[in-house]
């Protein structure tokens with residue numbers, strides 16, 4: 001069954017169990033192509049961190065060597081202890097310069113690392129967008145009927161924006177932060193084990209707070225991503241359907257609906273923000289508790305000249321150094337915690353993007369598929385069954401043969417399955433049973449590209465791109481010259497009106513071809529099909545939505561176009577059907593009658609009834 005369970009892809013995927021590690025691995029897969037930038041970044045971060053952390057013990061040394069000299073704890077400049085004041089002052093100045101130099105180097109390297117990391121992140125991001133777009137081209141027509149355009153777009157735009165943070169400086173700060181933790185922690189432990197352990201006593205609390213809050217935040221972020229998708233979907237739909245909205249005076253409902261989705265989006269974001277903003281003050285407060293402990297415990301024992309818990313002696317310089325250490329230790333914890341929540345948002349976005357990238361296309365070429373050679377155009381439906389929704393058959397045993405060059409008209413009431421029949425020829429969907437074959441090749445045994453190349457399709461409402469008329473026609477065959485494009489337009493009688501456009505063939509059309517009448521759009525679409533010069537041509541109600549005069553013009557275009565090709569025409573127009581070599585009457589997913597127009601009329605059956613209700617008034 002290939003039409004797939006409905007709504008599988010986007011909506012159910014959102015309920016699939018999430019694997020954060022797998023998502024992070026996917027980020028890594030994209031980032032690792034720029035490993036050299038990463039190596040450079042990490043190197044700069046290491047040096048920058050060492051520069052910054054290195055200043056902490058130096059502050060302690062300034063106190064212990066120059067301000068309140070102590071022989072037992074001064075190691076930076078022991079000679080200064082007994083030296084004259086002038087020399088000590090010079091020493092102090094040198095120390096100040098060294099610290100400034102370290103600070104400046106650290107800041108510079110941090111800036112550079114930020115740049116290289118973002119550079120790599122942007123490259124990875126572009127790759128992800130490309131892969132997403134590539135996947136969108138691969139997904140079958142069915143996917144797009146089940147999923148909203150806006151929701152899909154939201155993945156390429158806003159979801160990728162959230163992961164930008166993860167690929168950019170989040171990763172960077174986490175690396176730098178962990179390094180800072182390790183270096184600072186080691187320095188503390190080495191300097192005075194007991195003092196270090198007392199100073200770090202609040203750290204487990206910080207970690208617990210972070211884990212709890214960020215866990216809540218991830219759930220909230222996941223909702224924000226879904227709601228953002230809904231906002232985009234609503235937006236896209238109301239833009240595309242603006243004419244209907246205004247024609248039916250449904251602006252108020254439209255606004256109310258948008259307000260509701262938008263409010264849901266706001267609520268989700270507020271909830272996520274509640275968690276992320278609670279984190280910072282909580283950690284900040286715990287950080288001050290740590291400093292208070294350092295000052296009180298260390299200060300008391302320094303003033304009394306006592307060793308702490310059997311450890312080494314605490315000097316006043318050491319207290320200053322430890323204040324620095326604790327700040328330098330808590331800062332990355334705070335930073336990592338905040339970025340951790342950002343990362344939650346990125347993971348939520350990544351899950352949606354990779355979910356799209358991983359969606360299996362329903363129509364894929366068989367590994368053994370071969371190229372369809374140039375065909376004559378014989379199409380055979382053999383006991384074809386098809387369904388969009390599992391268990392709800394739409395076609396129930398359709399059999400027919402269209403000989404090469406024949407014109408086949410398909411008629412029947414709305415919803416009978418006419419469009420479904422023609423959708424199977426270019427393999428937009430697969431059959432559930434039976435087979436569709438072209439010149440003896442089952443469409444599932446050949447590559448979709450080689451099949452579709454030889455089929456031309458004109459639908460009721462053809463899609464034109466926001467590009468020139470020339471390029472819109474050329475879409476049928478990209479390598480066609482300007483002359484060939486114009487020849488195709490002449491063939492289908494579109495040349496005259498195109499010449500009258502402001503810039504002729506170079507006129508740029510609006511989105512979806514706005515700026516042209518529907519009939520003109522159809523003519524361009526027909527010229528496009530003519531340029532492609534396909535062996536099989538499919539016209540699905542191609543003239544249903546134009547006025548009779550335009551229809552007559554288009555009809556003449558078709559007469560030209562159909563010459564020597566196998567054609568399938570779904571039409572309500574009697575003249576079209578009367579010319580057909582064979583008319584198939586479809587009802588409820590089955591062919592109930594077949595034959596020429598005259599034969600079918602003589603039957604006095606379904607076709608006759610349809611004819612009387614639909615075409616009779618046309619005869620006049």
Ligand SMILES: Nc1ncnc2c1ncn2[C@@H]1O[C@H](COP(=O)(O)OP(=O)(O)O)[C@@H](O)[C@H]1O
Pocket residue numbers: 145388389394412413414415416417418419420421
């Ligand atoms: N994408 C789809 N998903 C689910 N059902 C569909 C889809 N397209 C068509 N159908 C159903 O299949 C039946 C036949 O549709 P269709 O072939 O478009 O009819 P016709 O072209 O004869 O008007 C209808 O009942 C319709 O509701």
Ligand SMILES: [Mg+2]
Pocket residue numbers: 418419420540
């Ligand atoms: Mg139809």
